[in-house]
Amino acid sequence: MDINCTEKELFILKKIAHSAEELGMDTYLIGGFVRDKILKRPTKDADIVCVGDAIHLAKSVAKRFMPEPKVSFFKTFGTAHIRLQKHKLSESSKALPSGKDSEGAFDIEFVGARKESYKYHSRNPAVKPGSLEDDQNRRDFTINALAISLNKNDYGKLLDPFNGVKDIGKKIIRTPLDPLQTFSDDPLRMMRAVRFSSQLNFKIEEKTWQAIKDNAYRITIVSQERITDELNKIIASPKPSVGFDLL
Structure with missing residues (x-):
């Protein structure tokens, strides 16, 4: 194993x-x-x-x-x-x-x-x-x-097809495929990126962060319930300030 x-x-x-x-x-x-x-x-x-x-x-x-x-x-x-x-x-x-x-x-x-x-x-x-x-x-x-x-x-x-272990070692959050498409497909993933950054004290990789900013308007198609759930997880994280600074 x-x-x-x-x-x-x-x-x-x-x-x-x-x-x-x-x-x-x-x-x-x-x-x-x-x-x-x-x-x-x-x-x-x-x-x-x-x-x-x-x-x-x-x-x-x-x-x-x-x-x-x-x-x-x-x-x-x-x-x-x-x-x-x-x-x-x-x-x-x-x-x-x-x-x-x-x-x-x-x-x-x-x-x-x-x-x-x-x-x-x-x-x-x-x-x-x-x-x-x-x-x-x-x-x-x-x-x-x-x-x-x-x-x-x-x-x-x-x-590990996308070098996830290396990203863990570097403490970065990055999408496997094109981040613009990843966040456009499911905008909740933008909130998840912020939440993982807060929970794990990881940095969101530059291209991934830019894609979040470019797709921010897409969050409107996500239900309030799912957004609230992610916000609650950020609040419960060891460093919620990291998440709220990103938001």
Whole structure:
């Protein structure tokens, strides 16, 4: 494994990997969990992307825990979620090691790899199935496009097509693709850039920042609820002044 995980996390990831192998489905750990592990930040949830039916994978994974957790799914979007509590992190023949490592809940989101396309007046994309590469391309920032393989042939390998690890080392926020298009497609990403800058004490890369300024007027297509959610996360960050200075 190219990142350091706790015993609890490895226990969970192995179960996901076993289900994915049984289903013949390429599957990856992606996004914030990978980023935060590299930053040595605490983790309490994980995003899983698979090349196939994410709901099917989630149901298969749930069956590997006792008692079986509920699978919440959204058929329209092809996504699913399970929450693992302390008492669910054991098998009849093998219990998870006790102690702080087994405390609290762990949330897992499952999504099928996909391509997205946007209409100018909406941030809700048209979605169709895609590859891991397609899914990494649609991510908001390079630091969130990092993936770890859960596949048998290269289990634990870090997949970093946009040099996200280097950007973490440089403490910069940068989009994987053209920032003008990235923010025009989904203007909420501009708020997310500011929020990550505030949470992580990272600097927004120059071209990315210019694209935010050029697309600032597009924030009007984002709902007030989503904007407020990002503002609340900025307020809760270690240095909210960083975010509000950028705003």
